[in-house]
Amino acid sequence: MDTKRIVAPLLVVACAGCISGGGAPSLWPPSDFSLSVSAQHRSADGQSVLYQRFFVDYDGLAIYREADDQVADGLPVFDVVSEYQLDPQSLRWLSRLASRAGLFRSDSAFESNATPVDSHVELRWTGFDSAGRLSSEIDSGGVLDRMIHVVNAFLPEGRSFGFSGMTGDEEPRSVSRVPEPLEWVDGSLRRHRWYVGRFDDDADFAIDTLAIACRAEDREVAEAMLRLVEKRAPTAGVGPLGEGGEDWKDRIDAYRRAVDAVPR
Incomplete structure (x- = not known):
């Protein structure tokens, strides 16, 4: 087909x-x-x-x-x-x-x-x-x-x-006829911001968007994603998010350090 x-x-x-x-x-x-x-x-x-x-x-x-x-x-x-x-x-x-x-x-x-x-x-x-x-x-x-x-x-x-x-x-x-994966930081950042809106209960996409924003040196988006990740933390599930508690606090600190490394 x-x-x-x-x-x-x-x-x-x-x-x-x-x-x-x-x-x-x-x-x-x-x-x-x-x-x-x-x-x-x-x-x-x-x-x-x-x-x-x-x-x-x-x-x-x-x-x-x-x-x-x-x-x-x-x-x-x-x-x-x-x-x-x-x-x-x-x-x-x-x-x-x-x-x-x-x-x-x-x-x-x-x-x-x-x-x-x-x-x-x-x-x-x-x-x-x-x-x-x-x-x-x-x-x-x-x-x-x-x-x-x-x-x-x-x-x-x-x-x-x-x-x-x-x-x-x-x-x-x-x-x-599945499309070949494309490599493009700015394009990927835009798509990931859309994923964050589409899957608004999934903190993983917000974390990944934060990382891409840091690579693109878009501090405004990175800071927005950090706030969103902190907000979604109480409902975080398994996988790269951990399961809350001290582990989650350590992860939030790591995300904050990544954002702080982006030039203002």
Whole structure:
């Protein structure tokens, strides 16, 4: 299936066509569906780190991002972005594949699993009035491995997630004509400011926007994002935000130092 390509401000937004899959019950995807993956990979010499993020929500907006640069206190700068719209059939297929991989099951208490520190992958999801988190540092009984293969089938060409010891077979590619990720600090900053408004309960996007604003030396935006992150802190969830308490206070201090390093 071909995709419609729309030249939007700053980035090309595409509608990804479904290649595999078929009819699906109307309950797919669940009305509260969302899926996000974050990864951190350190080079063999330890001199560089690649960060990856992927997010898709219940209406099919998909965002893939990369960062290989950091600002003060190690905040990654996600200046590489691909934004596209999954068509309804593709979105249904993604949620059904996630279910087949075991994502929505309730027995999600898993044991710790030693994982090399040079590779870390985390997956968060919501659906069917529940939420969960999987990590490469936790033995998920193969659920995370299967889910990463599922997610990779919906990424831009040539991009993928993975971690040491990952098992299982690749999923056939499920989308076509996804836009190539673009590297552009100013353009990425504008898109991230839009994400902050669109996902107004997600502090992660505010943190990432703060880092990009610091790289762009836009202190006004960086300070605005810091205030927003502080405001959203009480509802912060798992992942890069931590879980509140002293850890959260330390993170806020780190974000403040990054902003203070931006010239006035």
